[in-house]
Amino acid sequence: MSKFAKNQWYAAAWLAELGNTLVARRILDEPVVLFRDSDGKVVALADRCPHRLVPLSMGTLVDRGIQCGYHGMVFDGAGRCAHIPGQDKIPPRAEVRSYPIAERYGIAWIWMGDAARADLTRLPVIDHYDDEGWELIDGGYQHHPSNYLNIVENLMDPAHTTFVHKMTIGNPAAKSEPVKMKKEDDYIVAFKWLFNSPPSPMDRQIKDFGDQSVDRGQFFYYYIPAVSRVDIITIPAGLEPTEENFNKGLRNNSYKFLTPETDGSTHFFWMHLRNYKIGDKEWSQRMRGLFEKTFLEDREIEMAMQRSQEELGVRQFVGLEIDRAPTVAIRMIDRLIKEEAKDSGKVAA
Amino acid sequence: MSKFAKNQWYAAAWLAELGNTLVARRILDEPVVLFRDSDGKVVALADRCPHRLVPLSMGTLVDRGIQCGYHGMVFDGAGRCAHIPGQDKIPPRAEVRSYPIAERYGIAWIWMGDAARADLTRLPVIDHYDDEGWELIDGGYQHHPSNYLNIVENLMDPAHTTFVHKMTIGNPAAKSEPVKMKKEDDYIVAFKWLFNSPPSPMDRQIKDFGDQSVDRGQFFYYYIPAVSRVDIITIPAGLEPTEENFNKGLRNNSYKFLTPETDGSTHFFWMHLRNYKIGDKEWSQRMRGLFEKTFLEDREIEMAMQRSQEELGVRQFVGLEIDRAPTVAIRMIDRLIKEEAKDSGKVAA
Amino acid sequence: MSKFAKNQWYAAAWLAELGNTLVARRILDEPVVLFRDSDGKVVALADRCPHRLVPLSMGTLVDRGIQCGYHGMVFDGAGRCAHIPGQDKIPPRAEVRSYPIAERYGIAWIWMGDAARADLTRLPVIDHYDDEGWELIDGGYQHHPSNYLNIVENLMDPAHTTFVHKMTIGNPAAKSEPVKMKKEDDYIVAFKWLFNSPPSPMDRQIKDFGDQSVDRGQFFYYYIPAVSRVDIITIPAGLEPTEENFNKGLRNNSYKFLTPETDGSTHFFWMHLRNYKIGDKEWSQRMRGLFEKTFLEDREIEMAMQRSQEELGVRQFVGLEIDRAPTVAIRMIDRLIKEEAKDSGKVAA
The missing domain is CATH 3.90.380.10 (Naphthalene 1,2-dioxygenase Alpha Subunit; Chain A, domain 1)
Structure with a gap:
C-alpha cells in the first residue's frame, strides 16, 4: 500500500516557474520533470531516461519535447520517444511515464495515480x-x-x-x-x-x-x-x-x-x-x-x-x-x- | 541487553553550564534535557514532549518547570505535567521520564538506569x-x-x-x-x-x-x-x-x-x-x-x-x-x- | 562472488605521487597504503594496523617500513612486523597483507587478488x-x-x-x-x-x-x-x-x-x-x-x-x-x- 493517496491532484509547481526551463521535483517519492511543450502546455514526465536512467531534467528543451543530455533521445509531452539519434527504429519500451497536469489558479496540478481517473472536477x-x-x-x-x-x-x-x-x-x-x-x-x-x-x-x-x-x-x-x-x-x-x-x-x-x-x-x-x-x-x-x-x-x-x-x-x-x-x-x-x-x-x- | 551499564552515575554536564538555560545532551543514546528548577536544583528529563515528541529543550524555562515550545505543556522536575493550556484534566500518560541527578565536584551526575537504585554512595x-x-x-x-x-x-x-x-x-x-x-x-x-x-x-x-x-x-x-x-x-x-x-x-x-x-x-x-x-x-x-x-x-x-x-x-x-x-x-x-x-x-x- | 575482477593489475597511483609520503587509497573496496621502502621500491599494504585497526597511513615512514602512529609497531614492505616497542616477541598474527606492485609507465600497478598469480606479462x-x-x-x-x-x-x-x-x-x-x-x-x-x-x-x-x-x-x-x-x-x-x-x-x-x-x-x-x-x-x-x-x-x-x-x-x-x-x-x-x-x-x- 502506498504511503500517499495517489489518485488526487497535488500542487506540482507555480506556473510562473515554468517558463523556458525544466523543473525537476520529487513528488510522492517519484522524480518528475515539468516543462512547457512547444504549444506552451505544461507537461510532466518521469524524470529518468529509460535508456541509462539519467534524469531528463539534465537535458534540454527542444521543439518536439525534452532531449536527454546523454545520448539525445527526445521524448514528447506524452512520454513517447520522438527521436533517437543514429537509430531509425524506436523500441517499444523507449518511453517514459507521463503524468496528467491541470493548470489552474496559477498552479500546475499533477495527478500521480492512475491517469485514466484524472478528473478535473476534483481540482481544489x-x-x-x-x-x-x-x-x-x-x-x-x-x-x-x-x-x-x-x-x-x-x-x-x-x-x-x-x-x-x-x-x-x-x-x-x-x-x-x-x-x-x-x-x-x-x-x-x-x-x-x-x-x-x-x-x-x-x-x-x-x-x-x-x-x-x-x-x-x-x-x-x-x-x-x-x-x-x-x-x-x-x-x-x-x-x-x-x-x-x-x-x-x-x-x-x-x-x-x-x-x-x-x-x-x-x-x-x-x-x-x-x-x-x-x-x-x-x-x-x-x-x-x-x-x-x-x-x-x-x-x-x-x-x-x-x-x-x-x-x-x-x-x-x-x-x-x-x-x-x-x-x-x-x-x-x-x-x-x-x-x-x-x-x-x-x-x- | 543494553550496550551500556545503566545503573551507574555518569557525568552529564558541568554545573557551570546550567545557569538560566536548557542543556540538551544525548546520554547512553537517550535524549536528555538538563536544567535548574525554580529552587536552583538541577533536574534531568527525557528530552521529548509526550504529546507530539518535540524536544522539550526547544521550549522555555518557566516557574513550574519546562514548557514545551509547541503547545505549552509544562513539566516539573519530576517529569509530571503541571499544566496543559486550554485543558483542565491532565491525562495520566502526560508525563516524561525524570532521571536522578546528583550535584558534586562541580558536575551534574546522572543515573540513567533504575531510579530506585540510584545510590549517592556510589558517586565517584x-x-x-x-x-x-x-x-x-x-x-x-x-x-x-x-x-x-x-x-x-x-x-x-x-x-x-x-x-x-x-x-x-x-x-x-x-x-x-x-x-x-x-x-x-x-x-x-x-x-x-x-x-x-x-x-x-x-x-x-x-x-x-x-x-x-x-x-x-x-x-x-x-x-x-x-x-x-x-x-x-x-x-x-x-x-x-x-x-x-x-x-x-x-x-x-x-x-x-x-x-x-x-x-x-x-x-x-x-x-x-x-x-x-x-x-x-x-x-x-x-x-x-x-x-x-x-x-x-x-x-x-x-x-x-x-x-x-x-x-x-x-x-x-x-x-x-x-x-x-x-x-x-x-x-x-x-x-x-x-x-x-x-x-x-x-x-x- | 566479488563485485570486481581481482586477479588483475589496476592503476593504484602515479609514481610521482610516491615520494617521501604515505598514500592512502581505497581500491576494490579495501583500504590500501602505498609508499616507497628504504630501497625506493613501491610497496602496498592493507591500511590497517592489526593491533587496534588504526590506518597505517596515519603513521610515519621509517627505515624498516611503516610505523603505526598509535603504538609504534613497524611493518616492512612484505607486511611482516619488524618491531613492537616494549615487546621482544612478535606474535604470528602481527602482520598485514601486502599487495604485489609493478612499476611501469609512471604508474604503480597493484594486484588485489591472489599474490601467487601476479603476472607481470599481464600488465597493460x-x-x-x-x-x-x-x-x-x-x-x-x-x-x-x-x-x-x-x-x-x-x-x-x-x-x-x-x-x-x-x-x-x-x-x-x-x-x-x-x-x-x-x-x-x-x-x-x-x-x-x-x-x-x-x-x-x-x-x-x-x-x-x-x-x-x-x-x-x-x-x-x-x-x-x-x-x-x-x-x-x-x-x-x-x-x-x-x-x-x-x-x-x-x-x-x-x-x-x-x-x-x-x-x-x-x-x-x-x-x-x-x-x-x-x-x-x-x-x-x-x-x-x-x-x-x-x-x-x-x-x-x-x-x-x-x-x-x-x-x-x-x-x-x-x-x-x-x-x-x-x-x-x-x-x-x-x-x-x-x-x-x-x-x-x-x-x-
Whole structure:
C-alpha cells in the first residue's frame, strides 16, 4: 500500500516557474520533470531516461519535447520517444511515464495515480480567486523536511500559535477559546469565535473601528488530502454570521497546498486572498514577509518532530483535547489511502 | 541487553553550564534535557514532549518547570505535567521520564538506569577536591566521535604516549618501563616507576631540584564504568612510596569522565588537580591548553579506530603485551553490563 | 562472488605521487597504503594496523617500513612486523597483507587478488610510451563517484559526445557514422571512419592541410577489466589504413585506467600520447585543460546514473543500437568475474 493517496491532484509547481526551463521535483517519492511543450502546455514526465536512467531534467528543451543530455533521445509531452539519434527504429519500451497536469489558479496540478481517473472536477476550489475586490498574494513556496501529516496537524491546530508564533502572529494575551468542529466527506473544519471584543491591533491598522466591538471567527479547513485553508473573519459584533456578511467584514483566506516530496519531506506551496487593501502592494509585501517567517517557525517544530518520529517509530505518546480535529484529519487521509489500495486491488504500488 | 551499564552515575554536564538555560545532551543514546528548577536544583528529563515528541529543550524555562515550545505543556522536575493550556484534566500518560541527578565536584551526575537504585554512595570520589594546597583545573569538555571503550583502552595504556603525543607530552627518549597492574572489584590500576632518574624538563620548571635524582611514578586508574584517573608523582629518589610521601612530592591527578553519547561517540569531561603552583592561573591556563591538545591527538586515533571497527565489525586482530590492563578493563565493563542484564531479568532494555 | 575482477593489475597511483609520503587509497573496496621502502621500491599494504585497526597511513615512514602512529609497531614492505616497542616477541598474527606492485609507465600497478598469480606479462601495454616522436601528457587523475561500469560504457560509446561534450569536444554538425566492432579474448574495439572529409578545426590548428581531404578514424578500445584507449587518426584521404600509415598521420592515443574505489566510485587515471607538436608544452597544457573539462562533463552524467541505479536497483530499461559495444564490454567483465569465482572455488572473497 502506498504511503500517499495517489489518485488526487497535488500542487506540482507555480506556473510562473515554468517558463523556458525544466523543473525537476520529487513528488510522492517519484522524480518528475515539468516543462512547457512547444504549444506552451505544461507537461510532466518521469524524470529518468529509460535508456541509462539519467534524469531528463539534465537535458534540454527542444521543439518536439525534452532531449536527454546523454545520448539525445527526445521524448514528447506524452512520454513517447520522438527521436533517437543514429537509430531509425524506436523500441517499444523507449518511453517514459507521463503524468496528467491541470493548470489552474496559477498552479500546475499533477495527478500521480492512475491517469485514466484524472478528473478535473476534483481540482481544489479557491473561492474569490480572480474576483474583483479581492487581492492575491501567491507564488509562496517553502521546503519543509517533515512528513506532510505533521504539517496537516499543525494547520488544523490553532492552539500552537501562542507558543510557536510568539515572535510573529501569536497573541500571548489571547484567552483560549473552545474549538468546534464540523466534518464532511472530503473536508473537516475546526473553528472558534471570539465574540464582542475589541478589534486586534492588526485589524485596527486595516480599518478605523472607532469604539466598535467585533466578532472574530477563525476557520481551519482541511480538504483531504492536501489543501489547508484558514479563513479569518472580523465583522461588527452581533452581525449575523452568513457568508454574505463575512465578505462585508475583513476577511483573510490563507491557503496551503501540501505535496509530499518523500515520506519525510514536503513541498509547501501557499497563497493568500484578502478582501481589503486592494492593490496595496506594500501591504502585500509586508504580509508575505510575516507569513514566510511564521511558516518557518512551524518548520522548525515539524523538523524536530520528524527526527523524533524517525527515531522512535511512533507519532505521539499522549493525546490532548486540542488533537480532536487533527486526529480526524489524519484518519480521513488514512481511510482515503486504504480505499485507494482496496480499489486498485493488487495493482496498488 | 543494553550496550551500556545503566545503573551507574555518569557525568552529564558541568554545573557551570546550567545557569538560566536548557542543556540538551544525548546520554547512553537517550535524549536528555538538563536544567535548574525554580529552587536552583538541577533536574534531568527525557528530552521529548509526550504529546507530539518535540524536544522539550526547544521550549522555555518557566516557574513550574519546562514548557514545551509547541503547545505549552509544562513539566516539573519530576517529569509530571503541571499544566496543559486550554485543558483542565491532565491525562495520566502526560508525563516524561525524570532521571536522578546528583550535584558534586562541580558536575551534574546522572543515573540513567533504575531510579530506585540510584545510590549517592556510589558517586565517584575525587581525592583532594576542595583541599587546601591543591589547585583545580575544571570545566574541560570534548566531544569524541568514538565508542567509549576505545577511550578507556587509550587511557589505560601509557605505551601510546611516545607515538601519539610526540608534539605534546610524549618523550621519545623515554625508555619503555615494564607496566605493573593491580585489580580490585571496581577498579584497576596500571602503573610504572622510573627510579633514580633526573627530573623531567617540566618538573624542573615547577621546582628547583638541583642535582637531586627523583623517582617518578605513573598510575593509570580506571574505575568502572566511566572514570579514569592518571596520578603522576615525582618524589626524591629513594623516598618510601607512601600516600603521605606522594603528597610531599609533585603530584598531578588528571581525571576523565567518559559518558557514552551513542554507541559511536562519547562525552569526554576532564579535570585536573595538582599540589603545586597553587593559585598560579597562568600556569593553569598553559596546562589546560596542553591537555586539550593532547586529548585531541587521542581523538584523531579514536575516530580512525571507530571507523575501522564499524567497517569490520571487530575491535582488533592481534593482542600485544601492552594490552593487559586495557583488556582487563574492558572485561570488567562487559561483566558489569552482563550482571545488570541478569539482575533486571527480561526487563533489561 | 566479488563485485570486481581481482586477479588483475589496476592503476593504484602515479609514481610521482610516491615520494617521501604515505598514500592512502581505497581500491576494490579495501583500504590500501602505498609508499616507497628504504630501497625506493613501491610497496602496498592493507591500511590497517592489526593491533587496534588504526590506518597505517596515519603513521610515519621509517627505515624498516611503516610505523603505526598509535603504538609504534613497524611493518616492512612484505607486511611482516619488524618491531613492537616494549615487546621482544612478535606474535604470528602481527602482520598485514601486502599487495604485489609493478612499476611501469609512471604508474604503480597493484594486484588485489591472489599474490601467487601476479603476472607481470599481464600488465597493460602502452604503445609508443617513451618512443621518440611521441609526446606524453600524464599524471591525470579524477575521482568519479560512479561505478566503473558506467565509465566503461561511456568510454565505449562515441554517441554521447554530441550531447555531453557540446562545450568541449562535441561536434554538433558531425553526421552520425555507423560504428563497427571487433572483439578479441581480452579486448573489444568499436570504431568508425569518416572518409574523404575536410580536416577538423583542431586538426587544422596542428597542421596545414591546404585543400587536402582526410580520412578520420576513431577507435575505442577497451581491455578488460580496466583500460580504455581512444585512438584517433587523421590520414590523407585514400591512404591505406595500416598501423604504419597511421603513424604518418596525426594520431592521438588517450588512455584511461579505471580503478574501482568502491562499488559506487572510481579512481580515474588518464594519460595521452600524440605524435605531433613534440615538446610543445603550451599545447600540452591546453590539451590537459580540455581533457579535464571533458571528463568532468562525463562525471556529471555518471554521478546521476549512479544515483538512479542505487535508487532503482537496475542499470537501464531499454537498450539502443549504440549499446552494442558497451554491452559486450560489460559481458566480458561479468564473465571474467565469474571465471575468477569458479577458479578460486569457495575461497573467493
